[in-house]
Amino acid sequence: MTSLLSTNAELIITLVKILLLLFIVLTVNAYLTWFERKVVAHMQSRWGPHRVGPHGLLQPLADGLKFLFKEDPTPAGADKLVYYLAPLLALALALTSIALIPFGPDPIRLFGHDIYLGIAPPDVNIGILGLFAVTALGVYGVALAGWSSNSKYPLLGGLRSSAQMISYELALTMSVVGVLLMAGSFNLKKIIEAQAHHPEWGIFGWNVWPQIVGFFCFFVAAVAETNRVPFDLPEAESELVAGFHTEYSSFKFAMFFIAEYTSMITVSCLCSIMFFGGWLSPFPASWTFTHHLPSAILIPFGLWVIWDGIRYETIFGRIILPGVGTVITALGVIFVLFPSVNEFIQGPFWLLSKIFVFLFIYVWMRGTLPRFRYDQLMAFGWKLLLPLSIVNVIVTSFMILAKMQWWGAK
């Protein structure tokens, strides 16, 4: 038994990591729906979900149960195989893309093995290309769902979505070339390290400053790739009922839903990694006092949750909320008491904070922007984003060339 464990250690570690990441991603997805509903509700002067559990915190659980127990009819004349394959494909590809993302710079040393945060080994040379390969296949989930349902609205949704994704994929790929040129690598870890050439510059060393045009193109194209507002034409409810997933219900619909939210997380990860320094702190490296920022945020937040919880209307909330608050406060206290733990979580803390900001922007856009018209969408992609990203590539290459010529940099 022990020999089996030690010979297959790498395999077992990877399997455990996959299960762990799956659990985390699905939980985050569930609470992302809660977060989205809450934020959009507050933007519209409503309360949002607040009946199920304290502050509606158990709403995702209720939604999940509802998905499981819904009737799941298959439309007559549907192409059975493709109809069942489509949501599976969408979900599998969305989850695969998140497996390629590194979540922290340093490995944890456990049982004599260096365990990196993230499933793919950090020295994968094709990092970003691999991610694009997975997203390139993502179209099929939506397109095939639309086609196989044997119904007109889904077909129109599927067609719209494939046209949109083909159009924006070009701009998406071109817009990151500037970053790749500056880093000289496809590897996500190297892309982050290239942004730390001047540790004292902090936030000003990030790619977003020289690549502001690239970031604009990337973010817009990525939002279009994930079919989110203002690019959610494939599921425009006023025109197409629910677009490509009209005929899907129950858990098959939930799979599309989870896939969409997972790709939102992936896009947020990519934005933070490629343009916002990934796990780098925005402060100069010499400001070591900023390392206490995680605790400085967690402890007051935890205390506030406890304070808010003991005054909550329901007894259930008075038990749950202080418990959650205690856990958050305890985490903050642990980071203060153990400096080595604190040093370790610096990277993940900053990366997660940036991801959170991008997820908030996603929700913010949904609460603010109206949907594009179809011809506007195509014109925007082909006539603005694509030329802009190509110009960005040309300008960046000339700048790098000029730097090599005149300053003799490597």
Next chain:
Amino acid sequence: MTAPLAVFFALATLAVIGAVSLIVQKHPIHSALSLIVVMIALAGLYLLLGAEFVAAVQIIVYGGAIMVLFVFVIMLLNAGVEEHTSISKMAGAPGLLLVVALAGFVAATIARSTASIQTTPQTGELASTTGISNMIFKDFVYPFELTSFLILVAVLGATVLAQREKS
């Protein structure tokens, strides 16, 4: 059997099954899906050979871009189940013969040149992205530029044809 060999056989089987299914399937969408399976299995084989860049590009260009267009066009035209004419049924027999001949030819070539077939993963200059770009943009820059010029001409031609149709 070592692990890479097992993966090789799994991927190779997948590719062959996909290729056969591409021909056997009655519906164009199913054929297109089979072709995607072939593309992805091939990408896996490239990955196994250590050619990460080629594998990723294989999926992005063939699996993603080109096959999406195929599927898109099939969906747009709403193509139905393929129809068999008497000629297409007759083409089966010589086709099968040709397949056997081609397979025999390939097998014979492989059997004769076992020594020069590379079985270990490609490492170093050739496999890396830097190596590939050095080859494309230094050693073979003129053929590369000529090819891109050819593609440009094809794109222009397609645009002109599409415009003429409209007016």
